Amino acid sequence: MSDMDYLDGNAAAGLLSEVFAVDVTVARGKCAHCGNVSVIAQAHLWPDDHGMVLRCRICSDVIAMATERDGKLCLDLRGLDWLELEV
């Protein structure tokens, strides 16, 4: 993994907008590994053919994963202690 392999978290907006009715990139989340609190747009995103992996910009631990297959989107948010969305 190098610094040139990822996009910023704003690139997650398209896929996550299929699940959340609000803009998730401005949501704040707490990394379960290092405790960093920041907006999703500041995370580092690695896209692939089936989804994406979001990593904490401080410790590089995985904070969220999304996989799209057979018309279904699977979200794994276990890398976040919490996610705070504007309502």
Ligand SMILES: [Zn+2]
């Ligand atoms: Zn972290």
